[in-house]
Amino acid sequence: MIRVWSDNISAGLLDRHGGSGAAFAYAPDTATERAVSMTMPVRLASWDQAFGIHPIFEMNLPEGYLKEKLRLAFAKATGTFDALDLLSVVGRSQIGRLRYTAPDADLDDQVPFQSVDEVLNHRRDRQLFDYMMDRFAAYSGIAGVQPKVMIRDENEADVLKGRRSSSIQGATHIVKFWDPAEYPHLAANEYFCLLAAEKAGLTVPRRRLSEDASALVIDRFDLRSDGSYMGIEDFCVLNAKGADRKYEGGYETAVFKRLKDFIPGELQHVELGKLFTLFVLNVAVRNGDAHLKNFALLYDNVAGAPRLADVYDIVTTTAYLSKDVMALTLDGTTKWPDIRQLTRLGTLRCGLSLKDVAVIVDRVATAVSEVLVELKIYARHDPSFANVAASMEAQWGIGLSQSLGRGTP
Structure with missing residues (x-):
């Protein structure tokens, strides 16, 4: 049995139920604003899950390397x-x-505590990776197959303006690493994809690539100045799906329509514009891993109006898997869309005008083209990145020409 806390206040109990499922019951005095999810309002009856645990509780469970490390450490106990x-x-955590x-x-x-500067200035070897995995694995309630941990910066008073470490x-x-044998230079790959997102006008948390490019350090975008945290729910949660179903469904319904289900009408136009921009960017940089867990809504109050969360987890997957396709379907297929399909998505699903769609596509194309220049410069300074950079350049060129209908610089 586990006690669930919402905004640092006890909200209820979660326990196994029915052999292979789970049940969550709110405490009798739980306030409406302490609801654990926008999909699970406070009520007297328990919330029962037939298999596994509820999507909101599963949302941050580690995957891949981190999950296996924790399993080996705790399964015997x-x-x-x-x-x-x-x-x-x-x-x-x-x-x-x-x-x-x-x-x-x-x-x-x-x-x-862990110094961010120490991570950023570290020279390439496995010692830092092993040390941080050993020390921070149990403090890292964060999903994703890529090895990553969560840390508290000992110098955060300098790093995060106006926030006192006490x-x-x-x-x-969040500190993200990569396996050189599987996805070489994944940290640099993500760094430049996020830079393109920022240049396209999307909200992106501050991220810094370590000197040896072995790690990407990202500021927590759900952290408030008083040390408390905002609510965040990914689109697996909003679709009532477990993480093992993150590749199910189509973007039209599982992402764009679902956003409209949770965003108030007067705010939908702005948020749909952001979501469309994000989708176009994913297509342009050929991110075949834009699944349901890589879109989320962020809110201050579970009963208030959410917004599209800051951009995270964007990489050019086709730099490693040249024939990779989209994570979900559009028009019933996972094939990369062309400008006609993007235009139809923007007008029919997002309510954008043809002019709005053209402006967004142009903005994304310009952002990607500008970052391509920086990508090439970085590759010249780090020859070990040259092969991945060349693959990214080629794939971004394909995205710009075949999907956005734009030329490459």
Whole structure:
């Protein structure tokens, strides 16, 4: 059994139920604004899940290398290691506003200190990776197959303006690594994709590439100045799907229509414009991993108006898998769309005018073209990145010409 905390206040209990499922029951005095999800309002009846745990509780469970490391470390002690066991390990440090503890335990979400500067200035070897995985794995309630941990910067008073380290107990940064044998230079790949997103006018958290390019350090965009955290729910949660179904569905319904289900009418036009921009960017840089967990809504109050979350987890997957396709379908296919399909998506699903669509496509094309110049310069300074950079350049050129109908610089 696990106690669930919402905005640092106890909200209810989560436990196994029915052999292979789970049940969550709100405490009788839980306030409406302490609801754990926009999809699970406060009520007397329990919220039952037939298989696994509820999507909102599963949302931040580690995957890949991090999950396996935690399993090896804790399975012997617990006897089993299912989703609830994993949540009990990483529950005190999560992305978003929810935390998890033992039923009779107080909330302690303090994360150990780690200098961001030390990470950024480290020279390429495996020692830092092994050290940070050993020290921070249990404090890293964050999804994704790519190895990553969450840390609290010991010099954050300088890094995050106006924030005092004494007021921030939880993680302040995400540190992402890459496996040179599988996806070489993935950190640099993501860095330049996020730079393109920023130049296209999207909100992107501050990110810094380490000197040796072995790590990408990203500021937590859900962190408030008082040390508390905003609510965030990915589109697996909003579609009531587990993480194993993140590649199911079409962008039209599972992403664009779902956003309209949760965004108030008067705010939809702006947020749909952002979402369309993000989609066009994913197409331009050939990100075949834009699945349901890589889109999210962010909010200050679960009962208030959410907005599209800051951009995260964008990479050019076709730099490694040249025949990669989209993560979800558009017009019933995962093939990369052309400008005609993008225009139809923007006008029919987002309510944009033809002029609005053209402006967004032009803005994305310009952003990608500008970042291509920086990408080439960086590759000249780091010859080990040259092959990946050349693949990215080729794939971005294909995206610009075949999908956006624009030429390359």
